[in-house]
Amino acid sequence: MQKSMIKKHVNYTIRYLVLLLVAFVMLYPMLWLISASFKDNNAIFTSIGLWPNKLDFTSYVKGWQTGTEFTFSTYFFNTFKIVIPKVIFCIVSSTITAYGFARFDFRFKKALFSLLIATMFLPQVITRLPLYLLWRQIDMLDSYVPLVINTLFAQEAFFVFMLIQFLRSIPMDLDEAATIDGCNSFQILTKILLPSLKPAIMSCVIFQFVWSMNDFMGPLIYISSVEKYPVSIALKMSIDNTSGIVAWNQMIAMSVIAILPSLILFFSAQKFFVQGVTSSGIKG
Amino acid sequence: MKNRGGYLYILPWCIGVLIFTVYPFITSLMLSFTNYDLINPAEFVGLNNYIKLLTKDTAFLKSIVATLQYTILTVPMQLTFALFIAFILNFKIKGINFFRSAYYIPSILGGNAAIAILWRFIFRSDGLVNQVLNVFGIDNVAWFSSPVAAMFVISLLKVWQFGSSMLIFLAALQEIPQELYEASEVDGATKLRTFFSVTIPLLTPTIFFNLIMQLVNAFQEFNGPYLITQGGPLKSTYLSSMFIYDNAFKFYKMGYSSAASWILFMVILTFTLTLFKSSSKWVYYSDGKGN
Structure with a gap:
């Protein structure tokens, strides 16, 4: 009984991890697109991170x-x-x-x-x-x-x-x-x-x-x-x-x-x- | 059932079908037997366009090969992935709504020119994809100068949009009665065995439907290759829809372009009819009804 409970939990966790991983890989390009729109032209090609060093709206205006x-x-x-x-x-x-x-x-x-x-x-x-x-x-x-x-x-x-x-x-x-x-x-x-x-x-x-x-x-x-x-x-x-x-x-x-x-x-x-x-x- | 007035309600649609489907369908076939450049009157040339396309025009033959490659690469990958994710999601799981939306967003936006720009941008030599690969110690890949890599880039855009097939699979999975799984368990079947002997057979109508839908779409793909690779390098991603577009709207060869579109249509028809014919062998209808 206990064994099957553990098995169930492991199963659940694996499913969850796969789902999260896939969602992350799929959505990353889009999140990155949004963050890149606030970066200046140089920073776009040097950082894969999501957080822009400063919020810059000039690319929107221009x-x-x-x-x-x-x-x-x-x-x-x-x-x-x-x-x-x-x-x-x-x-x-x-x-x-x-x-x-x-x-x-x-x-x-x-x-x-x-x-x-x-x-x-x-x-x-x-x-x-x-x-x-x-x-x-x-x-x-x-x-x-x-x-x-x-x-x-x-x-x-x-x-x-x-x-x-x-x-x-x-x-x-x-x-x-x-x-x-x-x-x-x-x-x-x-x-x-x-x-x-x-x-x-x-x-x-x-x-x-x-x-x-x-x-x-x-x-x-x-x-x-x-x-x-x-x-x-x-x-x-x-x-x-x-x-x-x-x-x-x-x-x-x-x-x-x-x-x-x-x-x-x-x-x-x-x-x-x-x-x-x-x-x-x-x-x- | 009410009997009177029915025609009145479908009349606009009937007129529309004549104008927007029947008329262009027939005209397109007639055009394909002519040479027409928009300036001089159309000249009847019999089967010449077809003969030239199929025997002499290497650009066209190459585009058909590229289209087949693209379709055979994207459709099975997309459907397998959609089924896999639907299977994982078909479980009492917290945040199912979040995942459903997250996976569906690419299907909504995928056709947008903005996403094509994003794709072009992240696959640049100094773009996001290569930066991530570098983190894992992999050297830069020149995505747009190798035919194989370029085909991969536009195919990935298609596979990325697996969300709508996934939702259809998920809905079908949720309709499979729980007793069937229980019965299978009582009989001592393993999970894997249950998947292949219970789940997959019951899903075949849905698989069939998704397969046809995605095939017809993939054979006509235009935006991805047009905006991202422009058919390059060496025309390796120059799909038939681009060939048809270029001949019509760049070179003004209306007859020639129509003939090319009819050959593509025949290819699509061959694939779908073969699938329909084979469906009696592998598609299982539990209650005599389709999707």
């Missing part, structure tokens, strides 16, 4: 100014001009589509649902070029329209699928009771189902936000004038400009700022992230 005529204020503003509409459109359109699939019967429903799932797996690499040519033809290049508009049509199947799964877990009795009370189908969605859907919608908001913040290839292809650059492209521009002496500390400071919105959102809404990944179990 980095924010950038080498271009625009500051990071412009780039952040641009990023939000893309991200916020995407989040709103995506939530509205995906909820409506998911409602259609989860609560109605119609011809070809099975086939259409299969198509929805198929689009989740279809490599984007195939569709990217013709869409670029399409937007070029109607003179929409160098605008945010090509980056945003597909969210108006619920084209990110991940979100639709996640909401369908969630809707299926809400009992139909609620809908039926509401029908008897005289609600039409749209009122059932907005008045009855929407409140229960809140956690799933939160997950969608968060994922869409983070993915849109990270999006790099979209703006790389479509946005060509510097004044319209989002943060991701502005960062890329700053590594390209590394001729001569590189102000690494400034670039690092701006990298920290660039991931800050996603980090804040993550820490304030962790449970929705975990729920989102596990309930429908996709991607990331």
Whole structure:
């Protein structure tokens, strides 16, 4: 009996140590990134420690100014001009589509649902070029329209699928009771189902936000004038400009700022992230 | 089930699929049989683009090899690691929420250009990684001038983002009924035996799902190599998605680029279909349902 207790404790301790070690190795680069942003350019390459010898905000101030005529204020503003509409459109359109699939019967429903799932797996690499040519033809290049508009049509199947799964877990009795009370189908969605859907919608908001913040290839292809650059492209521009002496500390400071919105959102809404990944179990 | 109105709700999505999936899918295939440089009208060339890509274009063939290397290197490593950590976490352990978040953060930020900058920076010759290696008495590694090391650097960025697969594994592990473990113990099976005869078979649907998802993603990886190694050195990390991007948006060879993307698509399709076909042999559905 005693022996098995000891064995249990040893087992527990080993698990703990492995977990801590892995977490430390994984997070160290990021912690170091944050601390390096306060160091001056020389200290970055001479110390692997986390604690900067003095708190120095100049790399933030200088980095924010950038080498271009625009500051990071412009780039952040641009990023939000893309991200916020995407989040709103995506939530509205995906909820409506998911409602259609989860609560109605119609011809070809099975086939259409299969198509929805198929689009989740279809490599984007195939569709990217013709869409670029399409937007070029109607003179929409160098605008945010090509980056945003597909969210108006619920084209990110991940979100639709996640909401369908969630809707299926809400009992139909609620809908039926509401029908008897005289609600039409749209009122059932907005008045009855929407409140229960809140956690799933939160997950969608968060994922869409983070993915849109990270999006790099979209703006790389479509946005060509510097004044319209989002943060991701502005960062890329700053590594390209590394001729001569590189102000690494400034670039690092701006990298920290660039991931800050996603980090804040993550820490304030962790449970929705975990729920989102596990309930429908996709991607990331 | 209500019957009326269903179409109305899915109508926007249906229109969207036509515009954003069906139309570009067909157009892309048609484009691949032409030469089109955005200025002159597209000229039909039959299978020429495909023949040239597959027989003459060493840059393309090399990019396919690099993409296969990258995929075969990252996907199994990432999934093994994700499963290993999920297995350790699936235990009554204090601070499970902390660990879940800590492991998940890289999956959220991994795609961000800022992280690519961080990667470029810590793998410099005088960067953090080499400084740490020096502490252990290991000489500096020139991460970006050796093909093997450069491939390792971009692969590590992918493996680092194992968090989402890990969370999916963890959720599946938590659904395995405790009685099965107890029964296995009563039968006198060792821990290791239980892991391979009980846990792994019950996890196969999840493994299968994660495998497909990560394969499709890895085959199309772009940000890492584009921002960190720029395909170098000697094009050793020049993945197919970069080849496709360069041909379209740098050289304006729209038809040629489309043909390359269709070959990549066929490679992805071959892998996923083979997996689907083989799944009846190794994926075990306990209740006839998938993930």
